Amino acid sequence: MIPISDRAGLWLTIVTVAATLVGLAAHWAGAGQIALAAWVLAYLAGGVPAGQDALRALFTERALDIDLLMVIAALAAAAVGAPLEGAVLLALFSVSGTLEDRAMDRARRAVEALMQLRPDFALLRRGDEVVEVRSETLMPGDVVVLRPGARVPVDGRIVSGAGSLDESTITGESLPVSRAIGDQVFEATVNLNGVLDVEVTRPLADSTVARMIRLVTEAQAARAPSERFSDWFGQRYTVAVLGGSIIAYLAFLALGHDMDSALYRAATLLVAASPCAVVISVPAAILSALSAAARGGVLFKGGGALETLASVRSFAFDKTGTLTTGKAEVRRIAAADGDEPAMLALLAGIEAHSEHPIAAALRAEAAERGIVPVPATGVMAHPSEGVTADGELWAGNRRLAARMGADPAADGLRGFDEASETVVWLGRGARVIGAAAVADRPRTSSRQGLAQLRQGGVHTLAMMTGDRRPVAERIGAELGLREDEIHADLMPADKVELIASMTADGRVAYVGDGVNDAAALARADVGIAMGAAGSDVALQAAGVALMSEDMTRLAEAHRLARRTATIIRQNLVFALGAMVVLVSGALFWDLPLPLAVIGHEGGTVLVVLNGLRLLADPIRRPSSAPAQGAGKAPAMA
Known part of the structure; x- marks a missing residue:
């Protein structure tokens, strides 16, 4: 299309339309010289930029551009004594291009909107003083002060104070979220009340907003399979149209038409058969959907992930931190020698540096009891x-216990193994010295989100976990999963194998949040990172990032993907159908060139507007789904 996104291009379009209208009025008034001058101006303003683009594409990219077809058709109309039709063609082509570019710009403004979220300055605490500095100068370890109403300048962790934050800019969550000491906060969110001291955990270049900007930019640059096909089709079809018009010209001559009539009808065919609507129909829908999803806190890494999600009918989920809150609670503890405080001190010490939710629960239990953890050295995660x-x-x-040569049942702690809870065994060598029963609970949005996925046509919802079967069955029952959809006692490699077996029934999406989910996310047809604002490893492996931990967003993203696929089909059917009608009219019914122009440009605008309907259909959050937290540490189970 004519490049009219800048101010100069817009003025050229205005001049082209105005000159065409003046020429038309002068023609009707019998002022032939004025009409001719106006049409020459219209040809220059509307045809020269298009001709330059067509020649640039031809000589630099060795590709025939659709602009070339329009310029040739306009010149052909002028050559046969129909400059009015040629001017109208260029005018409508320019207007169509303006409307398309303006419309597509709406879908590309997601990055600009994200950039505007960033506060330029922050209040840095230096000893007893608070000084204002630019946000980009903040480094990990710095402490910034957040007053009520202030935006968070960078990602960090609260070290003093408590309050409510509006995280809708990042997660799409409409309700404020309570945050206290130790909780993460994310750049561009708003502190609604309370004075907070926040320790910077990431530099500005690696912040949540920076990652969102990179994701949106990469998504818009990446080409979906249907986009690549439409580009491939458009290039080859353009060559076919140009060759077909030449053949049609010769055929009309052979059928007895004079040269002017044959050239006029060939030019009409050239316009009628132009594939502009076909080529633009797919990116119009894809870009609109990507932008609508980003506004709702769902980031696609490209149109390919969006298209794949639309055809997914099987979903697999990590349990801990994805379907459940990941905020485990210690239900009971026991020591083989009866000294529970000493046992808990050892357990909290060895779990001191783990980011796993279970480790956090054990440390919290020790702190609540006033027990000081016994430091452990040489800690290694498995x-x-x-x-x-x-x-x-x-x-x-139990797997680790068996590898260490220990048998929990032999140490008088048999009852723990029978509970539908996660059991952490503590031992030294082959001897078990204690155990703690820890339980997680499903997210309040998980059951509703899974139900919405089933309503949307998903036939399999598989839950995968490294926990024991009784634990998995308890969570699965609360979520409404079938018994055959619950998979327990899995290692990371087992998840990958299970996903591979599920692909036999169609495309599979895997939803996870933790370090050990990376392989499964990569193996699935589309990987979805849950709570991606706080999970770097999962985000890198996934094709879709849910910035919120609200499971209903996943169902909404799936609905939006399916709706996008429907609109793409609608656009292609309409564009191809309109092309068939116009080409038939040009070949068999002497279709006037102005009608071919109106049909071609009108169809192009209509498919763009149909794609833009997705901008008005963002990711919605059902009012019945309570607010969820926005981020947490990666899970390992």
Whole structure:
């Protein structure tokens, strides 16, 4: 299309339309010289930019541009004594291009909107003083002061104070979220009340907004399969149209038409068969959907992920931190020798540096009881098993206990294994010295979100976890999952194999949030990172990022993807159908060139406007779904 996104291009379009109208009025008034001058101006203002673009594409990219077809058709009309039709063609082509570019700009403004969220300055605490500095100068470890009404300048963690934050700019969450000491806060969110001291955890270049900007930019640059096909089709079809018009010209001559009539009808065919509507119909819908999703807190890494999600009918979910809150609670503890405080001190010490929700629950239990953790050295994490430390100390599940040569049942702690809870065994070498039962609970939005996915045509909802079967069955029952959809006692490699087996029934999406979900996210047809504002590893492996931990957003994203696929089909059917009608008219019914122009440009604008309907259909949050937190540490189970 004619490049008219800038001010100069817009003025050229205005001049083209005005000159065409003046020429038309002068023609009707019998002022031939004025009409001719106006049409020459219209040809120059509307045809020269299009001709330059067409020649640039031809010589630099070795591609025939649709602009070339329009310029040739306009010149052909002038050559046969129909400059009015040629001027109208260029005028409508310019207007159509203006409307398309303006419309597509609306879909591209997501990045600009994200950039505007960033506060330029922050209040930095230096000892007893508070000074104003530019946000980009903040580094990890700095402490900034947030007063009521202030936007968070960078990602950080609260070290003093408590309050409510509006996180809708990042997560799309409409309700304020309570935050206190130790909680994460994200750049561009708003502190509604209270004075907070926030320790910077990421530089500005790696902040949540920076990552969102990169995701949106990459998504808009990435081409969906249907977009790549429409580009491929458009290029080859343009060559076919140009060649077909030449053949049609010769055929009309052979059928007895004079040269002017044959050239006029060939020019009409050239306009009628132009694939502009076909080429623009797919990106118009894709870009609109990407922008609508971003406003709702769902980021697609490209149109390919959007198209794939539309055809997904099987979803697999990590349990801990995805379907559940990830905020485990210690239900009971026991020590083999009866000294529970000493056992809990060892357990909290070995879990001191783990980011797993279970480790956080154990540390919180020790703190609540006033127990000081015993420091452990040489701590090493074992995904889906637990942790080990120097001195043969270890804490984890039954798999780790078996690897250490320990048998929990032999140490008088048999009852823990029968509970539908997650059990953390503590041992030294082959001897178990204690255990803690920890329970998680489903997110309040999970059951509703899964139900909405089923209503949307999803036939399989598989829950995958490294926890024992009784734990998984308890959570699955609360979520309304079938027994055959609950998979427990899985290692990370087991999840990958299970996803591979599910792909036999169609495309599969995997939803996870943690470090050990990366392989499963990559193996699925589309990986979806849950709570991506706080999960770097999952975000890198996923094709879709849910910035909120509200599971209903996933169902909404799936609905939007399916609606996008429907609109793309509508656009293609309409564009191809209109092309068939116009080409038939040009070949068999002597279709006038102005009608071909109106049909072609009108159809192009209509498919763009149909795609833009997705901008008015953003990710919605059902009012019945309570607010969720926005971020947390990556899970390992």
